[in-house]
Amino acid sequence: MPVTAGLLLAAGAGRRYGRPKALVELDGVPLVRRGITLLSDGGCRPVHVVLGAGADQMPDLPGAVLVRHDRWFDGLGSSLLKGLASLPAAAPAAVVVLVDQPLLSPIAVRRVRAAYADGAVIAVATYAGRRGHPILLTRRTWPLLNGYAVGDRGARDLLRDRPDLVVEVPCDDVGSPVDVDTPADLPRI
Template identity: 80%
Template sequence: MEDLPMTAGLLLAAGAGRRYGRPKALVELAGEPLVRRGVRLLGDGGCTPVHVVLGAGADEVPDLPGAVPVHHDRWPEGLGSSLCRGLASLPADVPAAVVVLVDQPLLSPVAIRRVRAAYAGGALVAVATYAGRPGHPVLLGRGSWPLLDSYAIGDRGARDLLRDRPDLVVEVPCDDVGAPLDVDTPADLLRLVSDG
C-alpha cells in the first residue's frame, strides 16, 4: 500500500470545551462525533496504533473502533499533560507519533501522510503549515519526546518546542489539503457546516 515507516496516531480529546459548553469530543459534525472523525482521520492517514486521550465526558464517548482509549484523570491541567499522557501510553516500539486535536475536523489524511513522509525522509519533528504558519498534524519522533517535559505545560503542547528548536523541525506545506480551523464554539461549527 504505502511505503512509510510505522507511526502511531495520537488524538487529544480530553478537554471540557468550556467555550463550546460541552466536551468537543462529543460534538457531532454531519452526524459523526468529532472524536470518531479524528480517529478515522489518523487511520486514513496510515497511523497505527491510534490512541485517544480522553478526560472530560469520557464516560459519554461512543465506542471507538480502531482506537485505544487512554483515560487521563489529570486532564484539567491542560493540553500539555494530555500530550505527555498520550505519548507515554504508546507501545515502546513506536518510533514516532502524529498528533492531532479533536476540534480541528477539516484536517486531511493527506496532511497526515505528508508529515509521515517527512519523518521517513529523516525529520525528527514535522509540522503541517498553512499559509506559512505551523498547525496540525504534528509528527513527533520519539527522540523529541523527552524535550516536551519542559515545554508541554499547562495549555501548551509542542508549540514552544517548534518555535525554540527550528533545527529539529521540518515544515510541510499543507495549504492545498484541508484547513486547521478550530471548533471552539457552536457558532464555529455552524460556519464550517455553512461553508462546507
C-alpha cells in the same frame, strides 16, 4: 513509509463550547470518531485517544486505544505527555492532532509521515505559512517536551526553540486547521 502511531488529544471540557468537543457531531459523526478516522486513513497504527472530560459519555470507538486521563484539567500539555507515554515502546514516532479540527486531511497526515521517512525529527503541517496540525514527533523528542508541555501549551514552544529539528510541510491544498471553539463555529465549517 515507516509506521507511526497516531495520537488524538480529546480530553478537554470544551468550556467555550459548553460541553466536551469530542462529543460534538459534524454531519452526524462525533469529532472524536472523525479524528480517529483521520489518523487511521493517514496510515497511523496504533491510534491512541486521550480522553478526560466526558470520557464516560463517549460512543463506542473501534479502531482506537482509549487512554483515560484523570488530570485532563491540567491542560493540553498534560494530555500530550499522557498520550505519548501510553504509546507502545515500538512506536518510533507519533502524529498528533487535536479533536476540534475536523477539516484536517489524511493527506496532511501522510505528508508529515513522508517527511519523517525522509529524515525529519519533527514534521509540522503549515497553512499559509503558519504552523498547525498534524505534528509528527519522533520518540527522541518526547523527553524534551517535559519542559514545554505545561498547562495549555503543547509542543509549540519546543518547535520555536529548536528550529534545527523542525521540517515544515505545506498542507494548504489539502485541508484547513480551522478549529471548533464555540457552537457558532460549527455552521461555518
